Amino acid sequence: MADAVVEDLPELVQRARESALLGDYSRGEQLLDDAHRMAKAQVASCKKIAAQRRVDSDGLDDGDDDLSAKDREARRALASWENVLSAVAQERSVVAGLRATLEGKCAKATPLITPGFGQDRRKHARGGRGIPKDECSPGRGGSGGNGGGNGGVHDDDDDQNSNSPHDTPIWPSKSTSNEPTTYAEAMEGSPDLELIKQIESTMLTRNPNVRFDEIAGLQGAQRVLQEAVLYPQIMPQYYKGIRRPWKGVLLFGPPGTGKTMLAKAIASECETCFFNVASSSLTSKWRGESEKMVSILFDMARFYAPSTIFIDEVDSIASARGSSTEHEASRRVKSELLTQMDGVSDEAEKTVIVLAATNLPWDLDDAIRRRLEKRIYIPLPDAAGRRDLFKLATRSVELEDNVDFDELARLSEGYSGADISNVCTEASMMPVRRIVERATRDVRAAGGGLRQEIKKLKEIGESATSSPPVAQADFEVALSNVQSSVGDRDLSKYQTWMDTYGAL
């Protein structure tokens, strides 16, 4: 790239962006390194000229009569190249941080959620309330927005934005800011304060602590979800205009296939605020209360944005309207949900994504379905997924050498992740049962009763140095005890719905 000229710079940044979006981070970083070098050279040369003319980039004021036109030009050129340098550094932070996050190297991806140039994410639609430091979002370590956690960004730049807005910590420190740090604080005095506190304490999760590597299979769904939910939250700068984030994403499929785990993994990886909403918690017997809860929930999510609202079993609050069995209260909740989903901000920095899950997608109200723009089928695990599920579920138990995961995957066709998890629990109990049976038999043979049995079992437990290993036969017996919970008819129904309404 030695031959690149200054005019190439915007092109370089654009190409870097595209490479990063396509997953080629090395290329993106390399292009940005070139752009950064180029901008740095320009700043250095402008600084030299400005120094000769004894001007700097501060306080541009063309009304200053003491300055000649050339002085002003030098000053303007310096300021504008400093801005370019700062913007390129920002891009580098985003790409490097994204790479670090996706490669699992950077638990706290501080630089990723930096606001756009000169923007302040603390400002909220309702008048700029504060977002709590150290509470629910990544990068709130007070180290500043631009590479505070490094996240793979080279920090060899002595001139890297020493005057840039990124040096200002994005998150206000509690000790220096008078702004409220929680939504409840911000709403002090509201007649709905009790409801607000209840929602904040029961639905707002700081970190659900589920990682993608704990999820077996579902690679396709993971990729789609990452693009639809994770990336817009960790690099909002890229997801604007036509690339605006999806407002709603639906995960549908048979029970126990990992929909909730996926939603939690997304929130854990983003380290953004996660509202875990069981539909039943949004229904109140008090008139008007349910709609109010929905409205508060969304307002709170916007306050803490970027955030994800996960609505499990969404069919129970968003089933088709107008049916004879539809309750008046439920109709109002649905209308409020629709209104709120339409009001989800288009501003990239205030991303609120609704993630909904259901086992009964065909029951969903049409209007709600339309607003859940991405509809992702989470099917039963395939053979490779089942093998991984067995491996994952038995990580903490000793296994006999004869355990054959491929064979277990073959024998468990039609089982969901939750079924396999049950099979593994059942199988792992078997060697313990054998020990108990042997001990109690011996005690009884010696004429002992329950007291002696308990004493003997206690002794065995206390002297145990390792857990008894589980054998292949244990899994096979468990498989015959635990039946799959999903029937073929249900599966074909999901497939038909996917063919009709699925949207990846």
Ligand SMILES: Nc1ncnc2c1ncn2[C@@H]1O[C@H](COP(=O)(O)OP(=O)(O)OP(=O)(O)O)[C@@H](O)[C@H]1O
């Ligand atoms: N793909 C998977 N990887 C790892 N564990 C899984 C997977 N799918 C299911 N499980 C296991 O099944 C349990 C239930 O999964 P989860 O709650 O995510 O399913 P779900 O699809 O949300 O179910 P439901 O539709 O009934 O709410 C998990 O706690 C986990 O033990």
